[in-house]
């Protein structure tokens with residue numbers, strides 16, 4: 001079992017308290033030591049001053065008084081400080097004379113310094129120079145300073161003792177203050193930290209509660225964004241952004257499914273109706289059967305095209321559509337596409353004009369590039385008036401190959417132009433679905449074409465479209481298809497297959 005709390009709030013509080021508490025305790029300890037030393041210094045300086053005054057007095061008394069005893073007695077009489085006990089010892093530590101205590105001396109009078117012990121201490125260090133030391137314990141602890149003096153030519157030791165009790169009292173008061181104040185401060189810090197942590201983390205609780213309620217059916221819900229300026233606000237924004245992208249992706253997916261089933265329904269309905277009508281009578285003529293089967297074949301053909309396109313889109317979306325790049329000549333691809341639409345053009349009385357082509361070596365996927373051109377030509381022919389011309393040209397600029405497909409059709413309505421590269425978009429929806437024309441697409445051709453162009457590092461765009469005709473451009477970079485990049489790597493990079501709008 002770990003002592004470390006699991007909740008982030010508790011952990012933050014603990015950290016906060018520790019970070020505040022450790023320096024606080026260290027500071028208290030250090031300041032306690034510093035104060036102790038400062039007080040000791042103060043006592044020592046005081047004793048120093050006292051001894052100085054006493055030795056000066058002793059020197060002058062030797063002039064005025066005839067004997068050692070009188071000189072000492074006189075000096076002890078004159079030099080008095082509250083709570084300080086002055087005494088003169090001989091070099092062997094035997095007490096010669098001690099000063100009386102001032103009548104106002106409080107503590108030193110109650111707990112007088114042990115002069116016998118002091119003498120014994122001095123005896124241990126005979127002839128010691130000036131020294132300062134502590135003597136005794138508890139209530140009888142004294143700080144003592146000694147100084148060797150000469151009285152009428154003979155050596156003596158002068159000692160001044162000052163009770164340490166005052167300093168201990170101060171230190172005790174400080175220690176008591178610390179012992180009360182530090183835990184109190186820490187408790188306050190912990191409470192404050194807990195309160196702050198609870199406050200700052202409350203949006204997280206709100207966010208996780210809301211996030212737990214969000215599923216695919218209510219992706220329109222968003223996380224609450226408390227304060228937009230802090231990190232949690234930013235996190236909520238990021239998650240909301242993610243939800244928005246998910247919602248959009250889900251909506252696109254749903255629309256795609258709806259559009260796809262809608263597109264598939266028409267040819268399936270045609271097939272079924274045709275079969276039902278044909279079978280409604282017990283017998284039919286061979287011509288009737290042939291007509292019916294031919295309608296069914298056209299529908300199956302259309303169904304096949306749509307399924308093919310959907311399959312290609314699904315694989316591209318999943319990143320499973322690799323480009324098979326190989327060295328090729330673009331003029332061959334262009335030429336082949338022009339030949340492939342010859343019969344459709346003839347059927348519609350449209351001329352396909354192929355402008356002179358020059359050698360255009362390129363690294364690309366011949367099948368997919370052919371597919372783009374076929375779709376562009378197919379659209380151009382279908383939208384051309386009878387007797388019109390579709391022009392196919394391949395040119396080279398400094399950085400790109402340009403393949404243009406120009407027709408003389410009625411053009412694409414301006415409001416439809418921004419949408420023609422979207423999936424399932426058809427400018428003339430109603431007409432194209434009901435004609436039963438097996439070559440009629442599901443509005444996926446340009447979306448697929450744009451994806452193929454971008455997968456090659458190029459672009460597919462509508463250059464112009466007016467009542468006099470339209471021109472589409474497939475531009476491919478001379479350096480080849482985005483060299484080194486795996487094609488269909490990620491849906492975002494490819495982009496074009498993701499339905500816009």
Ligand code: ADP
Nearest residue numbers: 379380383420426427428441442443444445446
């Ligand atoms: P479809 O399978 O319907 O041809 P596309 O994605 O190839 O789908 O084209 C989308 C729509 O753009 C077409 O339905 C048509 O309305 C319009 N379009 C494309 N090319 C031409 C063109 N050359 N002239 C007029 N309209 C065009």
